[in-house]
Amino acid sequence: MTHIALGYDGSDAARTALDWVALRAAREGARVDLITVTNMVTTNYEHADRELHRAEKLLHDLAPGVLVESHRVDGKMPNALVEDARTADLLVIGMHRARPVRDALRGWMPQRLSARAHSPVCLVPQDWSANDQPVTVGVDDDPSSDEAIMVAAAEAAASGVPLRMVHAWSMPTPTLEGAAALLASPLQVKEGHRKILRDAVHRVQRSYPDLDIEEMLVADNPAAALLHRADATSLLVIGTHRRGVLTGGLLGSVAQDVLGQVACPVMIVSNER
Secondary structure (H helix, E strand, O other), rough: OOOOEEEEOOOHHHHHHHHHHHHHHHHHOOEEEEEEEEOOOOOOOOHHHHHHHHHHHHHHOOOOOOOOEEEEEEEEOOOOHHHHOOOEEEEEEEOOOOOOOOOOOOOOOHHHHHHHOOEEEEEEEOOOOOOOOOEEEEEOOOHHHHHHEEEEEEHHHOOOOOOEEEEEEOOOOOOOOOOOOOOOOHHHHHHHHHHHHHHHHHHHHHOOOOOOEEEEEOOOHHHHHHHEEEEEEEEEEEEEEOOOOHHHHHHOOOOHHHHHOOOOEEEEEEEEO
């Protein structure tokens, strides 16, 4: 039985995330933990308990028969939530798209959570609505997306929708100057990236032979390639190098570029999980 932890604070985004969790839990009979992070100085515990009770009742109504537990934990975000959800298979939170680098859970950055969590993290935008579009996963040219690809395949198979595998490529920047710079032709570069995508597809097909797979090789940067297809996506799955917020901002992070830009849930999966 899948163990889902839902960070909940009673906001609109948190309630939308609860809807997403209910749909998923009802599909596969998951166990759900509702977690509210509190502060001994600023939190009204009675109000927090009432919100949790209402959320637990709503989840029972939306997904009858699903095992639901709720509790609050004192601490600071995101560490308190990450540690409390250490044993979960999936950690879910809601996020306001109007604040692309700040989510609904008391103003902390979602990238920090995804960098520290022990499980995949799913960020559900407050304007999400259910659809039967494919699950989309970004295929990187290094192993950082390997686990994300298999998680996305499992999500697509369980949902009964196709898996869209997107791999972006571009011509490399030459490292030498003048006549000594020997560049591969665009055709050679493209074929090399096509092989990366085909190898990833074959890995999925070995585990999910009946899964409908859409292959997309795109001449673009990874974030743009995913954003252009996000409107026709039920779930966007992205791998991560666990760079965190500051390093990701310096080195480039696909998740950091797409969060707040898409109306579909974004699941971030570390290859170290």
